[in-house]
Amino acid sequence: MTSVTTTDNVTFDVAFSGSDTGSGMWRYDLYMRSNGNLTWQLVGSDIEDESFTYTAPSELTSAEFMTVAYDRADNKEVNEISNFMPGDLNMDRRVDANDLLLLVSHYVGRNVTISKAAADLNSDNKIDAQDIISVCRIYTGSDIRLLKKRSGRTTNTTTK
Numbered sequence: 001m002t003s004v005t006t007t008d009n010v011t012f013d014v015a016f017s018g019s020d021t022g023s024g025m026w027r028y029d030l031y032m033r034s035n036g037n038l039t040w041q042l043v044g045s046d047i048e049d050e051s052f053t054y055t056a057p058s059e060l061t062s063a064e065f066m067t068v069a070y071d072r073a074d075n076k077e078v079n080e081i082s083n084f085m086p087g088d089l090n091m092d093r094r095v096d097a098n099d100l101l102l103l104v105s106h107y108v109g110r111n112v113t114i115s116k117a118a119a120d121l122n123s124d125n126k127i128d129a130q131d132i133i134s135v136c137r138i139y140t141g142s143d144i145r146l147l148k149k150r151s152g153r154t155t156n157t158t159t160k
Helices: 097-107 129-140 144-151
Strands: 003-005 011-015 025-034 041-047 051-055 063-071
Touching: 011 063, 025 051, 041 051, 097 129
Parallel strands: none
Antiparallel strands: 003 011, 011 051, 025 041, 025 063
């Protein structure tokens, strides 16, 4: 993203650029998320210019924009929107202890860079303890019920 300007928080002038040493740049899809929402929304597609004016349906207190670029061979840029794996917060194509550490760091308020789309595993627009548990499950490849069985712990229930 080169620049985003607005005077009224409704109309946003978005400028972006890209380069490709092979076939050259062709088009962009423009996505936006606003007001703390973690979900990206497609607001412009097949944009061949390097600028776009987006008009929101109502005033936004905050807005982020991201593009997915395509070259003339129709190869798609890989980024948080175009190619994320749930739980892969650092976008290295695997879910591991590093992702879990990043998620916990983000949750406790540390300033870390993560893929918010990959972090919100239950799609509730919050990054919270439920997402941490989900990343743990993905990382370990297990379910909490399996962990209880393996550790020998059982739940006793009594019926009357």
